[in-house]
Amino acid sequence: MRRYTLAGMLTLAVIFRSVPSQAISVAIDQFTITQGATTIVNDTFSGAIPPPDGPNGANTYIVQGTIPSGAESGGLLQLDSANGALTANAPDTPRLTIVVENRALLNNSAVLTATGLFNLTIPTGPLFSAYGIRFSDNFPNATPAQPGQLVQLFVRFNQTTQQAEIAYILQDFVNHTIPVDFSTPLVLPNGGADQILFTLDEQVAGGSFLAGYEFYKNGLDTGFGGSFNGLALPNFSDPNGPEVRGQFFVAEAVPEPGAWLLLGVGLLGLSAVRWWGTI
Numbered sequence: 326m327r328r329y330t331l332a333g334m335l336t337l338a339v340i341f342r343s344v345p346s347q348a349i350s351v352a353i354d355q356f357t358i359t360q361g362a363t364t365i366v367n368d369t370f371s372g373a374i375p376p377p378d379g380p381n382g383a384n385t386y387i388v389q390g391t392i393p394s395g396a397e398s399g400g401l402l403q404l405d406s407a408n409g410a411l412t413a414n415a416p417d418t419p420r421l422t423i424v425v426e427n428r429a430l431l432n433n434s435a436v437l438t439a440t441g442l443f444n445l446t447i448p449t450g451p452l453f454s455a456y457g458i459r460f461s462d463n464f465p466n467a468t469p470a471q472p473g474q475l476v477q478l479f480v481r482f483n484q485t486t487q488q489a490e491i492a493y494i495l496q497d498f499v500n501h502t503i504p505v506d507f508s509t510p511l512v513l514p515n516g517g518a519d520q521i522l523f524t525l526d527e528q529v530a531g532g533s534f535l536a537g538y539e540f541y542k543n544g545l546d547t548g549f550g551g552s553f554n555g556l557a558l559p560n561f562s563d564p565n566g567p568e569v570r571g572q573f574f575v576a577e578a579v580p581e582p583g584a585w586l587l588l589g590v591g592l593l594g595l596s597a598v599r600w601w602g603t604i
Contacts, residue, residue: 347406347448347450347451347452347453347454347482347577347578348405348406348407348421348454348577349405349406349446349448349454349455349456349575349576349577350403350404350405350406350407350446350575351403351404351443351444351446351456351575352401352402352403352404352443352444353370353401353402353404353441353442353443353444353573354369354370354400354401354442354443354444354520355367355368355369355370355440355441355442356368356370356425356439356440356441356442356458356573357438357439357440358427358431358437358438358439358571359436359437359438359439360431360432360435360436360437361435361436361530363435365427365429365431365571366379366380366381366385366427366571367380368380368385369400370397370400370401370402371400372397373397373398374394374397375392375393375394375395375396375397375402376388376392376397376402376425377428381429384428385427385428386425386426386427386428387425387426387427387428387570388423388424388425389409389410389412389422389423389424389425389426390408390409390410390421390422390423390424391408391409391410391423392404392408392423392425393408401444404423404425404456404575405423405575406421406422406423406454406575406576406577407421407577408423409421409422409423409575409576409577410422410423410424411579412424412576414496414503415496415497415498415500415501415502415503416501416502416503417501418578419578419579420453420576420577420578420579421576421577421578421579422574422575422576422577423574423575423576424572424573424574425572425573425574426461426570426571426572427570427571427572428570429570430568430569430570431460431568431569431570431571432568432569433462433527433530433531433561433568433569434530434531435530436526436527436528436529436530437460437525437526437527437530437569437571438524438525438526438527439458439459439460439523439524439525439571440458440522440523440524440525441457441458441522441523441573442520442521442522442523442541443456443457443480443520443521443522443523444519444520445518445519445520445521445540446480447480447489447511448480448481448482448489449482449489450482450484450487451482451484451487452482452484452577452578452580453481453482453483453484453576453577453578454481454482454576454577454578455479455480455481455482455492455574455575455576455577456479456480456573456574456575456576457477457478457479457480457481457523457573457574458477458478458479458523458525458571458572458573458574459475459476459477459478459479459525459571459572459573459574460475460476460525460534460561460569460570460571460572461473461474461475461476461569461570461572462474462475462561462568462569462570463475463496463498464570465498472498472499473498473499473561474495474496474497474498474499474561475495475496475498475572476493476494476495476496476525476534476536476558477492477493477494477495477496478491478492478493478523478524478525478536478538478553479491479492479523479574480492480511480521481508483508484578488510488511489510489511490508490509490510490511491508491509491510491511491538491551492506492507492508493505493506493507493508493536493553494506494507495558505558507553509551513540513549514540514542514547514548514549515549516542516547517542518540518541518542518547518549519541519542519543520540520541520542521538521539521540521541522538522539522540522541522546522550523536523537523538524536524537524538524539531561533558534558535552535553535554536552536553536554537550537551537552537553538550538551538552
């Protein structure tokens with residue numbers, strides 16, 4: 326019977342190795358949203374209660390996924406994509422995602438700006454993982470559902486190029502496409518960096534966004550970064566009107582269905598081994 330138990334353990338080991346996951350854990354230091362001259366959110370995560378609590382009280386944010394108690398301390402909020410909710414991007418690729426968005430609806434008739442300062446984490450693959458900031462008028466949980474768009478600036482591991490990148494994309498949940506996807510390899514300044522600051526800034530109200538990033542070290546701007554400028558991104562005028570929310574997020578890939586099928590077959594095989602081993 327001992328040899329069957331060993332066979333079962335080996336079966337599990339092989340199967341689980343064939344079903345990779347790619348959780349990513351990051352810390353955010355500060356998140357801000359402005360609408361025109363008005364500051365909507367300025368969160369330095371200096372409290373002890375994580376979102377949905379924030380600087381505007383217990384209902385500052387809406388959270389998708391799970392942020393456990395104790396995740397906010399020492400001026401940082403820890404986010405782990407393993408605690409994410411099962412979601413999908415615009416082309417319906419499954420993701421595990423934690424999304425934290427400001428509860429107050431923003432009006433796109435005023436210039437919108439969001440910044441997110443993260444401790445720098447470089448994703449290593451082999452599967453997709455990402456973190457960053459975005460603006461969205463895609464509200465799938467509304468009644469009725471309101472599919473829309475989101476513009477997103479983030480660090481990601483690209484499964485196709487097998488490298489870490491900084492990317493600026495538009496996701497269109499109406500047509501289930503990503504019509505704009507600009508990226509550049511993640512290259513650190515000489516001397517390194519320990520944080521990255523993302524900025525999404527509308528050039529004019531209702532217009533396209535300037536997306537910029539800067540690397541920081543020991544709390545100081547290194548002067549090294551880049552931008553994606555002058556992109557003719559669609560604005561948030563269709564189909565949901567001017568109502569928008571700002572967000573920060575962390576996400577990971579979900580194993581392909583075939584891998585889960587393989588896992589199921591392996592577990593079934595393990596059950597058979599155990600049953601025959603008891604005879």
